[in-house]
Amino acid sequence: MEMTARLDEAAVAHGVNTAHIPTGPVDLADVVTVPLTPTLQPPPASYPTPVAALLQRAHHRLLTGGWCSGTLADEDGARCMLGGIRAEARGDSGLEADAASVLLDAIRRTFGEHVDSVPSFNDAHGSGRVPLRMVDQAAALADARGL
Numbered sequence: 001m002e003m004t005a006r007l008d009e010a011a012v013a014h015g016v017n018t019a020h021i022p023t024g025p026v027d028l029a030d031v032v033t034v035p036l037t038p039t040l041q042p043p044p045a046s047y048p049t050p051v052a053a054l055l056q057r058a059h060h061r062l063l064t065g066g067w068c069s070g071t072l073a074d075e076d077g078a079r080c081m082l083g084g085i086r087a088e089a090r091g092d093s094g095l096e097a098d099a100a101s102v103l104l105d106a107i108r109r110t111f112g113e114h115v116d117s118v119p120s121f122n123d124a125h126g127s128g129r130v131p132l133r134m135v136d137q138a139a140a141l142a143d144a145r146g147l
Helices: 004-017 050-065 080-087 093-111 116-124 127-145
Strands: none
Touching: 050 080, 050 093, 050 127, 080 093, 080 116, 080 127, 093 116, 093 127, 116 127
16 A cells, blocks of 8 residues: 555656656657568578588578478478588588588587487477577588688
């Protein structure tokens, strides 16, 4: 009861203290300066090396198409880390294997040598935040290695 009375007093005091400030209606067009509907951003400029570029494309695919675990691709089109690489490799199994190898190296650099494989790492996560970050880091690692 006492708190209610104090809040009522504060509301009255605020009204009295701010009554002299001129205000008018606000047009939301003057306030909102971003698009109301999100737009997909184009992928960043591609790395010049093939493995790094593949990993970068896979990262972008996972960002825009969704991430999943337990399968290469789910019914909604989301993909796991390896599924994103496979889709972007477009049938080049050598390039795919090189990208998966660099990705496993990047994962082991961060999480330790106990990580068995890319699929087991992917499936150990409940969200795509860490797997996507690792694909992005693997792209930078491949570029640094000239791959």
